[in-house]
Amino acid sequence: MDEAIERAAEILVNQHYVVCLTGAGMSVESGIRPFRGPGGIWTEHGQPPLDDYRRFVRDPVAYWKNLLEPSGIYRELYQALEQAQPHRGHDALAALERCGVVRYIITQNIDDLHRKSGSVHVSEIHGNYSLCRCISCGTRFKRMDVDVSLLPPRCPVCSGLVKSDVVIFGEPIPEDSGRECVEQVECADCMLLVGTSACVYPAAGFPKQVVESGGMLIEIGPHPTEITDLCQLVLRGTAAKTLPLLADAVHARIANGKQK
């Protein structure tokens, strides 16, 4: 493992533009349940309908009542997200950004933990639970600032319909985050995959695109995934355990002037 960490650190320090893609496995050690798989929220409560977004547009009041239902699954989920704290893996990624090695994080997580731990350049491709967004002009608001006394809430900028920033089934990826991701993936000559099997599009296309343009993939996660075979290097371990080791190895290389 030590050797693999050193090799990964060497790659990260030498590549020009490292983008990190994180998924549900990044957050489990912060106590956040995944949506899919064993113990997943949808596994227990059932997956939302695939036309969820169309239902929201047709009946936004029902969407909001469901979201605000005190005993509902969403209240429970959002409360858990509010209490969650970043772990050492989040902190390590933030440190790797500060030293200029990781340029950008694309996350499929909605939990806000990358920002909470100090990462700055982050695209939340599936939205952020702590925000709401106008579906007409794309303006985002803090969830607590949205007046839900009259449903559905309307955008103060354009009077458009406001929903949670969390992307639901059938909803297009918000234009700004979609564009940022495309731009970042085009720049990337290395992608660090953490806790994701990258099986959900559009994120599923990103690692493939990096490989096709000659870039490298490093996977961090406890289990093999569908993209393991595409990766030049695999670090088998959890995010909270592996990322701090990797960040230490990177910092040691930089301190010793080993880069480039």
Ligand SMILES: [Zn+2]
């Ligand atoms: Zn608006």
